[in-house]
Amino acid sequence: MTIFNYAIVNGQLMPLEQAQISLFNKAYFSSFGVYESIKVDQGRPFYLEEHLHRLHTSAAMLDLELAVDTLTLTRWFERLAQVEPQATWSLKVLVIGAAEAGTAPIIGMQADPLATYAPAFYETGATAVLYEGQRALPRCKSLNTLVNYLARRAATRAGAVEGLLHHQGHLTEGARSNLFVVRDGQLLTPPESDVLSGITRDIILHLMQETAHPVIEAPLPIDLSLYEEVFISSTSMHVLPITQIDGRPIGSGQVGPITRLAMARFNQHYRQVMAQAVRV
Numbered sequence: 001m002t003i004f005n006y007a008i009v010n011g012q013l014m015p016l017e018q019a020q021i022s023l024f025n026k027a028y029f030s031s032f033g034v035y036e037s038i039k040v041d042q043g044r045p046f047y048l049e050e051h052l053h054r055l056h057t058s059a060a061m062l063d064l065e066l067a068v069d070t071l072t073l074t075r076w077f078e079r080l081a082q083v084e085p086q087a088t089w090s091l092k093v094l095v096i097g098a099a100e101a102g103t104a105p106i107i108g109m110q111a112d113p114l115a116t117y118a119p120a121f122y123e124t125g126a127t128a129v130l131y132e133g134q135r136a137l138p139r140c141k142s143l144n145t146l147v148n149y150l151a152r153r154a155a156t157r158a159g160a161v162e163g164l165l166h167h168q169g170h171l172t173e174g175a176r177s178n179l180f181v182v183r184d185g186q187l188l189t190p191p192e193s194d195v196l197s198g199i200t201r202d203i204i205l206h207l208m209q210e211t212a213h214p215v216i217e218a219p220l221p222i223d224l225s226l227y228e229e230v231f232i233s234s235t236s237m238h239v240l241p242i243t244q245i246d247g248r249p250i251g252s253g254q255v256g257p258i259t260r261l262a263m264a265r266f267n268q269h270y271r272q273v274m275a276q277a278v279r280v
Contacts, residue, residue: 013079019108031142041087041274042088045277052070065105085109089113090113090236117162131164134167135196143253172220179230180195182227207265230245231263
């Protein structure tokens with residue numbers, strides 16, 4: 001089991017066990033706060049600036065004043081990375097709303113184990129389950145992740161990799177991922193207005209725009225028989241094919257050609273970006 005030892009709270013490096021929050025903090029009851037999870041691969045963060053920009057955007061949606069700029073947050077990350085012995089991990093950045101009016105929010109950073117997925121999933125596909133629900137303020141990466149948790153729990157109980165949310169008859173997003181489908185040969189994803197637009201989602205939209213299968217944003221009916229292919233994306237999983245949902249095969253039940261194209265283009269892009277990234 002990977003052990004991490006330190007955290008940063010409001011710029012101060014401290015042992016992880018000292019990074020505590022009072023039970024009286026209103027964020028426990030209101031979920032008043034935002035967060036980001038950022039992949040660190042061999043000491044190199046993936047799209048750190050973009051993740052930190054989204055952190056500021058999410059905070060602004062909640063009218064949560066974030067007085068620390070991106071450059072300062074980057075320096076905090078570098079300091080944390082220098083004392084953590086593991087080279088590959090997930091950086092969790094938390095902004096927790098003030099306990100009392102007039103006081104500044106708490107900004108914390110910690111290293112978490114990076115989620116990993118079996119290599120076989122990328123060859124033969126993974127499974128998912130449907131879960132009815134919608135995140136509060138879908139475009140904001142807030143601390144209110146109850147629906148996400150329940151969807152992940154449902155997936156775990158079913159032996160599946162991901163829980164896919166649906167609301168008012170339409171598929172929206174994964175509990176920890178964005179969703180793409182192929183319908184009548186077209187690559188589709190739910191509109192940005194209805195989901196949290198992930199960094200990996202944005203990259204896929206850009207990369208596929210250069211192919212014969214650009215991504216179209218459109219509502220996705222919950223009828224699974226409409227789709228020939230399904231895949232999900234996130235910082236940790238990259239592009240992960242889904243070949244079965246609720247025990248039903250998607251299309252032929254095999255990883256489809258458009259999914260494989262998206263996987264190949266993203267993986268190539270990832271290698272190029274990380275080859276140029278500076279190790280902390």
